[in-house]
Amino acid sequence: MAKIVFIDTGHVERIVDAMNGQSVMDAARRNSIPGITAECGGACACGTCHVYIDEAWFSALGERKAAEVEMLEYASDVRENSRLACQIKMSSALDGLVVRTPERQG
Amino acid sequence: MTKDSDAQRVVIIGAGHAGGTAAALLRQYCPEWSITLVGEEPVPPYQRPPLSKAWLKGEADADGLALKPSSFYVEQNITLLSGSRVVGIERGEQRVHVAGGASIPYDYLVIATGARAIPLRTPGADLRGIMSLRTAADAEALKAAICPGQSIAVVGAGYIGLEVAASCRSLGMNVTVLERETRVLARVACEALSSFFTDVHEKQGVHFELGSSVVAFEGERGQVTGVTLADGRTLPCSAVVVGVGAAPDEELAREAGLECDRGVLVDLDARTSDPKIFAIGDVTRRPMPIYNCMFRMESVPNALEQAKQAASAIAGRSRPSVEVPWQWSDQYDLKLQIAGYPFDADSIVVRGDPRQSRFAVFHLNGDLVQAVEAINAVPEFMTGRILIGNRKAIDRRKLADASVSMKEVCA
Numbered sequence: 001m002a003k004i005v006f007i008d009t010g011h012v013e014r015i016v017d018a019m020n021g022q023s024v025m026d027a028a029r030r031n032s033i034p035g036i037t038a039e040c041g042g043a044c045a046c047g048t049c050h051v052y053i054d055e056a057w058f059s060a061l062g063e064r065k066a067a068e069v070e071m072l073e074y075a076s077d078v079r080e081n082s083r084l085a086c087q088i089k090m091s092s093a094l095d096g097l098v099v100r101t102p103e104r105q106g
Numbered sequence: 107m108t109k110d111s112d113a114q115r116v117v118i119i120g121a122g123h124a125g126g127t128a129a130a131l132l133r134q135y136c137p138e139w140s141i142t143l144v145g146e147e148p149v150p151p152y153q154r155p156p157l158s159k160a161w162l163k164g165e166a167d168a169d170g171l172a173l174k175p176s177s178f179y180v181e182q183n184i185t186l187l188s189g190s191r192v193v194g195i196e197r198g199e200q201r202v203h204v205a206g207g208a209s210i211p212y213d214y215l216v217i218a219t220g221a222r223a224i225p226l227r228t229p230g231a232d233l234r235g236i237m238s239l240r241t242a243a244d245a246e247a248l249k250a251a252i253c254p255g256q257s258i259a260v261v262g263a264g265y266i267g268l269e270v271a272a273s274c275r276s277l278g279m280n281v282t283v284l285e286r287e288t289r290v291l292a293r294v295a296c297e298a299l300s301s302f303f304t305d306v307h308e309k310q311g312v313h314f315e316l317g318s319s320v321v322a323f324e325g326e327r328g329q330v331t332g333v334t335l336a337d338g339r340t341l342p343c344s345a346v347v348v349g350v351g352a353a354p355d356e357e358l359a360r361e362a363g364l365e366c367d368r369g370v371l372v373d374l375d376a377r378t379s380d381p382k383i384f385a386i387g388d389v390t391r392r393p394m395p396i397y398n399c400m401f402r403m404e405s406v407p408n409a410l411e412q413a414k415q416a417a418s419a420i421a422g423r424s425r426p427s428v429e430v431p432w433q434w435s436d437q438y439d440l441k442l443q444i445a446g447y448p449f450d451a452d453s454i455v456v457r458g459d460p461r462q463s464r465f466a467v468f469h470l471n472g473d474l475v476q477a478v479e480a481i482n483a484v485p486e487f488m489t490g491r492i493l494i495g496n497r498k499a500i501d502r503r504k505l506a507d508a509s510v511s512m513k514e515v516c517a
Binding site: 039071 | 169406410482485
């Protein structure tokens with residue numbers, strides 16, 4: 001189990017428990033976290049689970065696959081620390097991961 | 107005096123992807139209104155796409171499929187009636203009748219009853235082990251029937267058929283796909299794509315019988331043991347999945363006198379022929395402004411778009427802008443993404459190399475992109491989708507040249 005701290009554009013923090021192997025998108029959906037649409041349900045097909053990963057954590061995540069990098073090019077307000085939440089798998093090493101949701105998806 | 111913002115009552119018939127999304131949006135737009143979501147299935151709204159993929163392969167659990175956790179409906183004050191079947195709509199009284207006798211009044215009604223898998227009527231079709239795949243219950247039965255080393259027959263080489271074939275093959279079953287057309291994905295993709303997918307599956311060891319009709323199912327003690335083809339051969343199998351299409355569940359609408367034509371007819375507000383009644387998702391036939399025609403789509407993006415249209419119209423908000431239709435299918439490690447439909451297309455441009463499993467087929471009307479089918483080609487899909495929507499003419503030579511970036515093609 002690991003905790004994820006979601007922070008929205010209004011600076012509201014919501015902390016959820018995620019299971020090892022579960023994606024950040026999935027954890028968000030199961031806990032009704034607003035700001036992540038995930039239209040395709042995690043198939044890396046839509047780009048609407050775009051999130052910003054806190055600088056301190058970014059390098060702890062794995063490398064982005066080509067499909068994710070390409071998909072991110074079409075999201076809004078993409079930054080250096082942008083990721084697709086459906087492609088980040090949680091583990092105890094990521095306990096306390098801080099994830100910020102964007103102004104809008106798509 | 108009644109104000110527009112006085113709490114109204116919305117009833118949604120059908121708690122699938124469209125219905126569930128409409129309920130959540132309505133609550134967001136109308137915090138004080140009464141929202142009732144009635145679904146025949148015994149579970150809260152969930153996603154169907156993983157049923158043929160992650161679910162079969164044991165990579166997803168029931169909670170993972172749910173659109174929202176059960177607590178969401180309670181917290182958001184959405185009355186969710188699962189396992190309840192609506193048996194009639196009384197338009198004059200503005201009530202829906204539920205099996206068992208209860209009736210629910212509405213100010214606005216949303217019909218989101220979806221579609222049902224079309225069954226086969228061939229002799230033996232009622233044998234145990236012959237399944238379709240539409241609901242979570244279907245998927246559980248199919249998952250239980252998967253057994254490495256055993257044989258499964260898949261009838262229909264559409265998305266369902268091919269995704270099930272890929273999943274079952276990955277799990278070690280012997281898979282035969284039976285298709286009455288001469289190519290796979292005949293209704294939804296072009297020939298180049300059909301050949302590509304047939305090759306991919308065959309390389310994985312899936313066997314195809316194309317241009318082939320099932321004339322009967324054989325069985326022993328009520329359980330299917332084989333499929334008999336028109337040429338007389340019987341292929342042994344321990345299970346069959348039938349994926350030959352879905353029919354819209356329009357009966358309630360038709361019986362209530364709403365206009366239907368192979369689906370409930372709606373406009374771009376998802377409104378039916380009754381101004382208080384809306385219809386969304388797989389059950390509808392709707393305008394396609396980009397193609398100037400009516401069409402019945404079966405896709406998650408359409409369900410989401412129409413949920414937004416209906417919720418916006420009911421809440422008195424401005425109509426959302428029209429979206430370019432799109433869909434996806436995952437088979438093995440291939441991602442097929444399709445935007446648009448090849449209506450009125452007069453030519454094709456292939457970009458990339460099918461042998462590298464990374465390419466796209468563009469369908470053009472003159473120099474306008476009508477549709478794009480992309481395999482592991484995200485920029486082609488995403489840019490193609492934009493081009494279909496903005497109707498911008500492109501240079502075909504640049505499009506065909508994979509060394510020219512899609513950004514440059516659009517410039």
